[in-house]
Each structure stands twice: as C-alpha cells, then as structure tokens.
Amino acid sequence: MNDTVLRAIRTRRVVRVLTPEPVDHRQLTAVLDSARYAPHAGNRRLHRYVAVTRPPLLRALRMVSPGMLQHPTAAIVVCVDWPQVRSYGFPPANPGPYIDVGTAAATLLLAAHGIGLGAGPVTSFSRAAVATLLNLADGVRPELIVCLGHPAAEQLPPVRRRGGPAWEDLIQWERG
Numbered sequence: 001m002n003d004t005v006l007r008a009i010r011t012r013r014v015v016r017v018l019t020p021e022p023v024d025h026r027q028l029t030a031v032l033d034s035a036r037y038a039p040h041a042g043n044r045r046l047h048r049y050v051a052v053t054r055p056p057l058l059r060a061l062r063m064v065s066p067g068m069l070q071h072p073t074a075a076i077v078v079c080v081d082w083p084q085v086r087s088y089g090f091p092p093a094n095p096g097p098y099i100d101v102g103t104a105a106a107t108l109l110l111a112a113h114g115i116g117l118g119a120g121p122v123t124s125f126s127r128a129a130v131a132t133l134l135n136l137a138d139g140v141r142p143e144l145i146v147c148l149g150h151p152a153a154e155q156l157p158p159v160r161r162r163g164g165p166a167w168e169d170l171i172q173w174e175r176g
C-alpha cells in the first residue's frame, strides 16, 4: 500500500512559530494552485483567494486578527463571493459555501505541508477590517486565513498530540 498521502495527513500540524524567511513565490503559487483541486459544492467556484505577502499588509492583518498567533510571511485569505452564491441560486441556509471554505482550507494546509511550509488556519479575525484592508469587492467576504511561512526549529507545545481520541472513539459503524 502506498501511504504517502496518509502520512502527509497524519504528520500535518498547525505551525505557529515561523522564521522571518519569506515564502518563495513558486512555493506560494504551488499552494494557491492546489485550491482548485478541492471539492466544491455543485462544482461551483464561489471562492476567491487573496494572496498577501507585503510585510506591512501582513502586519495589518495580524492587528485585526486575535487568532493569528503566528507571524506569517505570507497569507492566503479564503473569501466567499456571496453575490455569485446567490446568482447560482444557493438557498441562504445552504451550508455549501462554508463547507467549501473547509475543503479549500484543508487542501491548502496539506499542500503547504507537502512542500515543507508551515501553515495554520485562522478564523478569529474581523471580517469587516480584513475586507477593508484587502479592498475586497462588495459582497466578497473573507472567511478564513491560511497563514504560511517556514517552520522554526522550536515550536509551541501542541494543543494536543497523542492525548487525542482514538479513531474508534469518533466512529459509529452503521447499524444493521
């Protein structure tokens, strides 16, 4: 059994201590490119990805993002284009666009991990402030930020490592 992908899934961790070394442009574009391979509800592409690399803008993002504990040298802001969501006839309560934020984030995180970058998702930030900082079009809402950088040798102690539940604790087999 070739378990390359399984191993990548098992070894990915949120990286919150990053070096000041910038992320190479080719690495950043490789991660950005991965997003289009994520599964999307109805195969609609309702998300926009804003790449941020300029240090003053990254600092400004941090200032409006209490959940951004790391100092990223690049960031990808995953946004939902809500006017497009409506134009495709998605009912307002349909969770598809938000689920797609998750599939995109998981894909971006794994892609970054796969090429040796450190990455971490952040959802604790001011949507309004980030939309203003990024000069987003009306109705395009930032929903999640993937922070990127080179992992420092020393990391913060993990929130959980081995003490987490066993997979059997999270699974219910079908009942016949």
Ligand SMILES: Cc1cc2nc3c(=O)[nH]c(=O)nc-3n(C[C@H](O)[C@H](O)[C@H](O)COP(=O)(O)O)c2cc1C
Binding pocket: 012, 013, 014, 015, 067, 068, 069, 120, 121, 122, 123, 124, 159, 160
């Ligand atoms: C939807 C979502 C939102 C998150 N928001 C934040 C955040 O704002 N700040 C942060 O440091 N980590 C955030 N995380 C990362 C989680 O804390 C992290 O995935 C969890 O502790 C497990 O760690 P691991 O991914 O290294 O196994 C978020 C994760 C998800 C899925």
